[in-house]
Amino acid sequence: xxRWFLLLCCIVTAWAGEAKMQSSDDMESQEQEERRLSTxxxxxxxxxxxxxxxxxxxxxxxxxxxxxxxxxxxREVGGRTxxxxxxxxxxxxxxxxxxxxxxxxxxxxxxxAVIHFMLECRAENAxxxxxxxxxxxxxxxxxxxxxxxxxxxxxxxLGERLQKFETAVDLEADDPRQVVKIEGRSxxxxxxxxxxxxxxxxxxxxxxxxxxxxxARSKLLSGEKEDRWxxxxxxEDFLERFPDSPLVFEAVLEQALSHLVTxxxxxxxxxxxxxxxxxxxxxELEAGGDPGRAALVSAYRKRITAWLQDRDxxxxxxxxxxxxxxxxxxxxxxxxxxxxDSGARFYANAVIGRDRASPQAGSATALLQRLPPGAGVLGxxx
Numbered sequence: 188x189x190r191w192f193l194l195l196c197c198i199v200t201a202w203a204g205e206a207k208m209q210s211s212d213d214m215e216s217q218e219q220e221e222r223r224l225s226t227x228x229x230x231x232x233x234x235x236x237x238x239x240x241x242x243x244x245x246x247x248x249x250x251x252x253x254x255x256x257x258x259x260x261x262r263e264v265g266g267r268t269x270x271x272x273x274x275x276x277x278x279x280x281x282x283x284x285x286x287x288x289x290x291x292x293x294x295x296x297x298x299x300a301v302i303h304f305m306l307e308c309r310a311e312n313a314x315x316x317x318x319x320x321x322x323x324x325x326x327x328x329x330x331x332x333x334x335x336x337x338x339x340x341x342x343x344x345l346g347e348r349l350q351k352f353e354t355a356v357d358l359e360a361d362d363p364r365q366v367v368k369i370e371g372r373s374x375x376x377x378x379x380x381x382x383x384x385x386x387x388x389x390x391x392x393x394x395x396x397x398x399x400x401x402x403a404r405s406k407l408l409s410g411e412k413e414d415r416w417x418x419x420x421x422x423e424d425f426l427e428r429f430p431d432s433p434l435v436f437e438a439v440l441e442q443a444l445s446h447l448v449t450x451x452x453x454x455x456x457x458x459x460x461x462x463x464x465x466x467x468x469x470x471e472l473e474a475g476g477d478p479g480r481a482a483l484v485s486a487y488r489k490r491i492t493a494w495l496q497d498r499d500x501x502x503x504x505x506x507x508x509x510x511x512x513x514x515x516x517x518x519x520x521x522x523x524x525x526x527x528d529s530g531a532r533f534y535a536n537a538v539i540g541r542d543r544a545s546p547q548a549g550s551a552t553a554l555l556q557r558l559p560p561g562a563g564v565l566g567x568x569x
Contacts, residue, residue: 231327234293238329241294251295254288258304262311282308299325299332306338310345316377318342319384326388339385339394346381347397352404354444358490363450366490371408379405396432399425403438407445418445436480439470443487450494453501460498464491496547499534503554506530528558 262281282305289301306321322342325332332338352371360366382405385398403421406414422442426435443466450459467487474480509527535551535558542548 227323228327231324234328238294238298244292244295247292248295248297251288251292251297251301254284255297255301255304258282258284258288262308276312278308278311299329299334302329303332303334303338307341310341313345313349315345315349315375315381318345319377319381322381322384336390336394339389342381343385343389343394343397343401346378346385346401349375349378350401350404350408352401352408354441356444356487358486363447363452363494367444367448369407369444369448371404374409391429396425396429396434399428400434400438400441404441407441415445415449436470436473436475439466439473440483440487443467443470447491453494453498457495457498460491460494464488464495467491492542493545493547496538496541496545499538499541500547500551500554503531503534503538503551506534507554507558531558 258281261277261284265277265280285301285304285308289298289305302321302325306318306325309317309321319342322338325335325338350371352369355368355370357366357368379402382398382401386395386402389395389398399421403418403425406418406421409418419442422438422445425432425438429435432438443463446459446463446466450463467484470487471481471484474484506527506529532555535555538545538551539548539555
């Protein structure tokens with residue numbers, strides 16, 4: 188007994204230590220990010236001051252324009268000199284040309300275009316952190332840059348391309364595990380930071396809603412049990428912030444999927460189905476008369492209803508078997524279960540009342556015919 192007690196203490200201590208270590212790591216990561224952002228904002232403030240005090244220099248403007256043109260040519264057709272490595276791609280070499288020009292002349296009229304160009308090169312190389320850094324540089328260094336929305340769109344499309352979110356829903360499959368398949372990639376380094384920045388600073392018409400939805404999808408893609416709640420909360424956050432977005436229909440259905448993926452079958456809790464059903468009802472209001480959306484809502488509702496029918500019929504059968512056969516009733520019926528047949532009648536009638544034309548309703552009717560008539564109101568047909 189003492190050995191088991193000591194073993195339990197060791198396990199609890201180990202769990203506590205692991206939780207403390209994870210918490211410490213999270214705090215350290217957050218502190219590092221806060222320090223990085225603080226340094227970045229200080230550098231941005233220094234740049235804006237320098238830019239406001241800089242005098243116009245046509246020669247520097249012309250030099251940067253020429254280098255930017257050369258960088259564009261490098262990005263389009265490539266080109267190498269004897270000191271450039273063959274393994275380095277043309278997008279990286281093009282960005283180096285633009286970076287040298289910006290470092291030599293940081294306050295020209297082309298500074299925003301140069302940073303935008305470097306952002307595009309990083310996006311074409313799928314450099315998420317680099318793309319975010321260039322986007323933050325545009326946002327904080329040159330807030331009056333006229334093509335900032337285009338730069339944000341480039342960054343957003345990079346994140347969505349890497350995330351590869353898509354759902355495959357086979358509403359004809361009987362096994363819940365085969366119905367919903369959510370595919371894509373979640374744990375891409377820094378992708379959530381990119382989506383979070385775009386969600387906070389992008390325009391509310393297109394950039395911010397897509398980024399916020401991508402953040403919710405990132406949690407849904409992880410597949411971790413603890414991320415299910417955060418995914419649902421992220422979808423709720425999207426719906427609260429962008430109630431008029433054209434993406435509301437997709438967001439509500441994906442939130443319904445976040446519940447459906449947890450449903451394991453008629454022997455398990457039915458709460459996931461009820462939550463998903465309510466969300467599908469909301470999605471119907473957002474279908475906007477679109478025939479394709481209406482058909483999808485109808486298919487979801489049909490699938491969920493069939494699962495609810497299976498579950499209620501299963502419960503009705505469970506109750507009816509508590510006293511059958513008679514010689515095993517003393518073993519199969521819990522003492523607190525006074526009248527199992529009343530429970531069987533209640534759930535069988537629920538199946539019939541929900542959809543009288545369903546195959547489950549036929550089985551429920553046959554079950555009621557085998558049961559003795561109920562003495563009370565509970566379980567009687569509506």
